[in-house]
Amino acid sequence: MTKVLIVDDERGMRVLIRLSLRTGEYDVLEAEDADQAWTAIQEHCPAVVVLDVQMPGRTGIELTRTIRSRPGLSDTRILLLSAKAQDEDLEAGRQAGADAYLTKPFSPSQLEAAVAKLLRRQ
């Protein structure tokens, strides 16, 4: 089963993302911040990381760079979530090595489609 890691500091958002991904198709892991997420990534090697950009501590973009700096994790797909739809955030995410970008608020189907698309590319 495909492992998906959800990283968001808001519980409501994590629940929404988790429920958006159909049960049975994905093995969903959750993390509250970048540090927890990094531990989980190293442990579980998720295929997809759904990553909130704005978090206390390390931001999603910083975590993206960390992931990309690891050679063994080059296959990990990263979907960035941000409330800011500005170009510079998008650009920063692309440069850091994110694969896709989704602006909040999003619908569950949008998210599901985005994750599915990332996995198809794999």
Added chain:
Amino acid sequence: MAFGQLPALARTYVLAVYAAAAGIAGLELLGAGTGGGRSASTGSADALWLFTLVLLAASLAHSFPVSVAGRQAFHVSLPFFVVGIVLLSPVELTVLLATVNAVEWIQRRMSWFAHVFNIAAFVLAGALAQGVYTLVSQSATNGTIDLSQPGRVLAGLTAIATFALVNRVLVAAAVWMGNGVPPRQQHMFTAESVLTDAILLIMGLAMAQLAVVGPWVMVLGATPLLLIHRALDIPNLRAQRSRDALTELSTVASFRDMCARELSRSERFGRPVALLLVDLDRLGEVNANHGHHVGDRVIQETGRLLEDATREYDLATRVVGGQYAILLPETDMTSAIAAADHMRLAVAQHPYVVPTSMEPLNVTVSVGVAGVVGHHAAVDELFAATQSALERAKQSGRDRIGIARMSGTRVMTKPSTDGADLPPIEIGSSRTGPDEPTQTEPVVCCETSVPPNLPEGGAAPRQSRCVALALGVTLAAAALVLLNASAIPQIDPVAMLLLISFVALSESRALGLFENSSYSVSAAPVLAAGMLLGVPGAVVVAMVAMPIRARRRVTRWYKLAFNVGLQVLAAAGAGAVYEAVREPLLPYGPAFLIVPGALAGFVYYLHTVVVAFAMSLELRVGVWKVWAEHFRWLLPQYMVLSLLALLLALAYREFGLVGALAFVAPALMMRFVAKQYVDRTVGNVRQLRALNAELAEQIAQRAAAEKEIARLAREAASAEAAQEVARIRGELMSVVSHEMRTPLGSLIGFTELLMTRDLSQEERHECLTLMYEEGHRLASLINDFLDLQRMESNQQTMRIEPVDLAALAQRVARVAGDDPDRPIELNLPPDLPAVPADPDRLEQVLLNLLSNARKYSPDGGHIELSIRQVGGFVEVVVEDRGLGLPAEAIPHLFDKFFRVDNSDRRKIQGTGLGLAIVKQIVVAHGGQVWAESDGLGQGARFCFTLPLAHAPARQPPGQLPLDGTPEAQAA
């Protein structure tokens, strides 16, 4: 400089001049030996007498040179040299020139060669001038020695031109060669220098003519030289004055000047004037205990305090050390004492903060007060009286006021602070207003000056008296003219024309003093007319002067008539006196004519009394005061003018027209003398007036500028404010939209899940719980936001009533509910006063702070709510033992949407508006709110105060609609 140091060329030149002068002198001696002398017209005894007289006079005159800028000196001995050129033999002239310069040598002690050179240059110039004179006069007059001949005058003029030119060229060349100063840059060739010398030389010519009449008459003619000497010296005196103005002393000097002026004004107009001497008590102790820099500071600060305490037209100056003199114009003793006590209190109540003492110094002053009302007092008297009053104040214990009535001194007991035993201190009301600038000036008028304009309106009786006076004078003058009408056609037309031209010239060159007065030397021709042509001539000449003057100014008809009439009467009187006194004195020789001349001048001068009377009618001031102020100074002027008139008359009688002409120049010179005098005395007033005007203009300009600045500032401020509002609004909108979109997005997402997905019961429950939370969050966000918005735009209505804070705190603690890990402890004193407040809003504040305290104490801990009274305020503190606050966050805690950003409080939900609302409410109550924390993990204290008397200090009353409470009505 020694002779050897001169350039070779200069040495050669100087030696050549020596040789030439020596050669000339030798030739002259030879000529004298062969009897070729020229002073043949007079007997040898007379010639010796004349020579001695000229030598003495020239030496005397030469001993008082007037040094002016550019190391140049004018010598009034110059006219005597001309006398020598015209009348003495060549040898005598050489001796004269050599002797006079030798006198200078003794006095000034320059290098020997310079003196010798001066002598040589003079001798050469004199010899050449004499040669030219002899040549021209002989060829033009065929040897006759009649000085009235125009040819002789031509010869004289040529001779003096030669003399001046040769002397100047010789000296200029020497200066050029010796010092390298080209002639262009030498002051010798400036217009002023040439003109001065020309006038002096022409006077010499006139004196030479008089010397033919008799040596003593020549001495008489020399008197104008004294005036010229004075006129030349006046610019130096002025320069000295302005030099002194730079020193500290002159401040006091100018202050004394002002005092003198105010005193004379006070005397003239019967107005009060007062002088204060303010002296720092125990300045020596301050200096000894704290050092001189502190003493200086005390002096400076006291000066500032005193300046603040004075009115703008008071004049303050530091006399010495810690002593100040303050002149209070237009201030009677009562007001002056009030002012003095005002100053005393200002200093006594002022804390002098100094670096050498923790406590501000207590400084006191003693004040001496003296005043004058309308009687004569000298500046020194006033100062002395004030000084003794000050001393008495010091002796009787300092920090008090001593009062001197100009006769005797008494010391007042120390006035109580409220001034109970003083006349009420009402600055601005008990004192008279600022004096009118027109009255402060000593208006210098003279001669037949037109009296100043009549006051407009309400002065009809006075005006009619003026008109009556004018009519009387005019009628008398007209009668006089009619009486002499028959004699007028017999007057010598040449003399008449000369004198009328002279009058016209002097009147058209009259010095304007102030608006309504002027000075001219027309008295000289008018008096000369009386002496030369008798009463009829004087009447005619006097009549001419006034229309010329009137053309220069617009004036009332009766004033013109008055002036013409008075001048006619004065001239006729002077002429009659001269005639009457002259007859018996004639046999004693022309020198005795000085007596009738002076008498005539005096009689003419008396007409100023009538002018003063006319002015006194207008100014409503005593005749004597007006006369003393405006005309007394003119007496010497009139004496000299009458002397000149006498010389003019004599010269005309003896030598005809040309002889008289030579005396016009010195008479016109008098204008220059008077101008200097007027410039000096009246200049101050003019300067003051100009300064005043400038000041007024500056004030007006400044006011306009300030208005403009204010307008621009308002515009800029409103533009800036609009921008700021737009910026804040934009920022707010982005924050709000984000804060609202997030929960809204979640709600929509969950709804979609519920609608489209087949969720388990648990998942469904999870969804709904989160939806409820998000919805709740959204709702509270909107509520808070709208609350804040209302409060910020002052639309929130507050219901102020007396609130029992203790009861409120207990209720809020109940509402907040139980939380065993975070219990709320109330710390309430028993006797808390009721606070005027809106209880609902206050509850909101307390709930907010308590819930914050609980929220940010994730690991539990006591929450303490304390209320206590501090002065006129009640202070409420909510203290927790939770996460604490980073120092850098504290200033921003009460900003909208500010959240302390770190991971341990990220899970804590909040709108970011709670503390902003708290602040709004507390400030609307007139209180203050702040937060304290000892750092992260150390807990936090949120404190606010509420005033016990409701005073929304920082809110304009109109912005806080208050409902019917007593406090509200009081406010």
